[in-house]
């Protein structure tokens with residue numbers, strides 16, 4: 001993809017997302033993914049495109065996420081029924097194909113796995129996951145150190161970032177439960 005084609009794609013993504021904050025995040029993820037890909041000998045073009053397109057459905061309402069997944073026959077497991085935001089990655093991959101003509105299986109897989117980091121993760125999957133988790137506007141104390149690690153050791157950084165996000169998620173659930181039982 002030429003620079004011009006990428007600029008055009010970026011313009012369409014901006015329009016689709018319709019919110020400056022989320023679009024700016026997508027551009028940062030594209031840049032970080034490209035940087036990681038360059039560092040680790042992966043395809044920089046695919047990394048950049050997957051980064052730019054990863055959050056196409058992130059701002060959809062829970063009802064819309066469920067409805068659009070159902071319309072496409074995308075599997076909705078119990079956890080996703082309860083937390084439909086989880087579906088934005090899977091639906092995002094479908095939208096990347098339908099609306100942006102992306103047919104590359106590696107790019108679609110990276111978009112699809114950018115939230116849950118489930119199962120086998122390819123190098124490009126890891127790159128987009130880490131770019132999304134560690135882009136410079138993410139605000140958590142370990143971010144900078146994990147980013148340095150990601151530039152040196154993709155899989156080590158992946159293990160640590162996934163473990164950290166699981167710990168943070170568990171804390172969030174525990175807090176919510178404590179609040180619910182106190183009220």
Ligand SMILES: [Fe+2]
Pocket residue numbers: 054055058088089114115
């Ligand atoms: Fe996302």
Ligand SMILES: [Fe+2]
Pocket residue numbers: 025029054055132
């Ligand atoms: Fe994101």
